Amino acid sequence: MSIPGGIRARLVLALVLIVGAAQLAAYLMVVPSLERRLVDAKLDQMQDNARALATALASRSATDALGLDSFVNGAASTFDTRVAVLGALGPPLRLTTLADSAGSEAPSLDEDPIAMESARSGALVRGRTERSGGSYAAVAIPLLPSGGVMVLTSSLADQLATVRLVKRSFALATLVAAAIALVLGAAAAAVHARRISRLERAANRIAVGHFDEPVVDTGDDELGQLAVAFDRMRVQLRQLDTARKEFVANASHELRTPLFSLAGFLELLTDEDLDDETRQRFLVSTREQVDRLSRLAGDLLDLSRIDAGRLHVEHEDVDLTETALILGEELQPVATLRGHTLAIDAPEAVWADADEERVLQAARALAVNALVHTPEGTRVIVHARYQGARATLAVEDHGPGIPPDHVDRVFDRFYRGEGTTASGSGLGLAIARELAECMGGTVTLSTRPGHTVFTLALPAAAVPAPAPEPIAVST
Incomplete structure (x- = not known):
């Protein structure tokens, strides 16, 4: 059962917000650009018409009122736009209407800012103006050499109606997309919520110690990977x-x-x-x-x-050869009792930077493991050697070897091999490895049928200088 603010509600809300943000971004990219393009297209058309009319008007007398009225009315009818011819007086500059296709009922263009700018600059001026509660496109072109101005104005109602239609379409599309996102998001969130609930139930089972039921999720996404991790943890x-x-x-x-x-x-x-x-x-x-x-x-x-983390180890020069000899002397009775042959192979001093007591403890665990877990008559050899920058003490035996399915677990705590020779608490090898790591070393295993080697590798130490011989002083 979902709760307010749960992951299901959050997923749905996130999806709706993403869809809404995408629609808003599309709106901001399309609608203002569309409106600007429609207005510019209208002004381009009116600008071309204004230039054509200014050229045609240049052949007429700008003071011929009858001819001027006829001209502007014909132009307005042809181009479906309002055409007005304004005369310029001054200084100060002011405009007066000479002819206007809209008649005297329409608002005068004498103070139109676009017309004033064109008269003042002597250049074509175009733009969008707001008057009488509507938007208009206006183009003003100077009439040379008379100094007057021709103004063309046209309503932008059709263009703005198109923009409003697009806005309404966007609003409708946003509502539809949000509804679809809500439905699909709820369905997808429900699926994911069920998967998460299964993982939650599996975690609760594991928490109370029920490890038999596997954690299963067939998805190949992050939740599927999480389920695999949960199942690995369960195992x-x-x-x-x-x-x-x-x-x-x-x-x-x-x-x-x-x-x-x-x-x-x-x-x-x-x-x-x-x-x-x-x-x-x-x-x-x-x-x-x-x-x-x-x-x-x-x-x-x-x-x-x-x-x-409270185990303290010393860092001192330890001769692994001497450790091997001590080990051989200590364990020879055990080897004899079990019918084993115990040999020490350490022809020279091998110095390690380690804790002497802990080295002997770890080596003892490796040697006892070989003596106890191999059949009677097995040959066991303890080697001391240098291997690169490491000083090593290895315990080799010629027993039956360790089964492949046991190799990865021999250093686990509490692990005891199966068989008639298995005994002890299963802590010796685990402690040996932990001690080696505390001293900056490792314990590794190499095994095959008839040959097994446990190797304790430690940082090599510089060979200590021999102590000076005492000098006899005669009295």
Whole structure:
């Protein structure tokens, strides 16, 4: 249901205003020009007639009143116009009527401004005058050498009637166009309003968390593009909502499992008959579960800091070769436990401008991902290299690779690959990428069957100068 001032009313009003403005512009372009052309055409014709009559009159005696009356009456009858011959007296200049085809009943032309101007200048003068409630075209031509003036005047009633007819036609056309615009505008606005209402309903569905119904609009205009954007947003929100639900389930499982284990171990540890060896084994398992909880809490805390923009990173010279060696030493037990071969390929020092702790954290996430998500016996290699202006630390594995439909999502938060080897909270790779970006770097993936490489690339740092050897001072 439309409301006053809604988009439907505004579209209709805009269309009517556009049509009205177009008609007004056409009126201003046509009507004044038409009136001017009709008057000018009348004056051109009268000017030609005036010159012809002045030439014909030159052969007559301007003082022959009988002959002059006959001349002006014949001229008026021939050209269907009023013809008057005026004599010039003075100074001061004044005109007097010698002969006038209109007779004595018509208003005198003795003070006609066009006639006075022609007598004063000695040149032909033409123009439009208003008298006796009407408009007239007037042409005055001097009569040489007598010094008199011949004046031709003719009503412009026919020309002005034509102009009024055109004005009425424009007014009628404007009303018809406005009515058509109103009807068509209302129909078009109703169609667009319905489309917008559908988009509004779709937005409301999305706002309350209903992501299953697609947003459909078959138009190829801006509203159609908006519908496509809405549907893309719906799909992304559905994926995010699904990931959120999966994360809640995974996090609940990740938290519940170590908590149950801790509760069980603590209860067993209270048994006074427990031997020392078993008690020690329970304590080790308890420590592992605490570490597992600590890692999950740390991951969540890092994500919250990154989202809030409060994660602080240092900018210092970090040797990625040393980082790779530390990583190999730290993860060798994990590799051995899972039957993997872990190798370090870092023949020289590779210096990066980064945060040493965060580099180790990101690299650990990449290496653990390779060790945990590949089958037993997979070879994993950690490389440290320079690539142009970048210092890189890459984790390569010779596992089965990542399916193509999973490649675009491996860095998504909460995403966990499907399969028997999938585990964890799905935050490691996402955090690694976020940490790399905070340090001005990137994490990229290259994969094919039998070969997968995650590469951490950071800005290269200048190679630090070696520390000077201490000088022994003898005493």
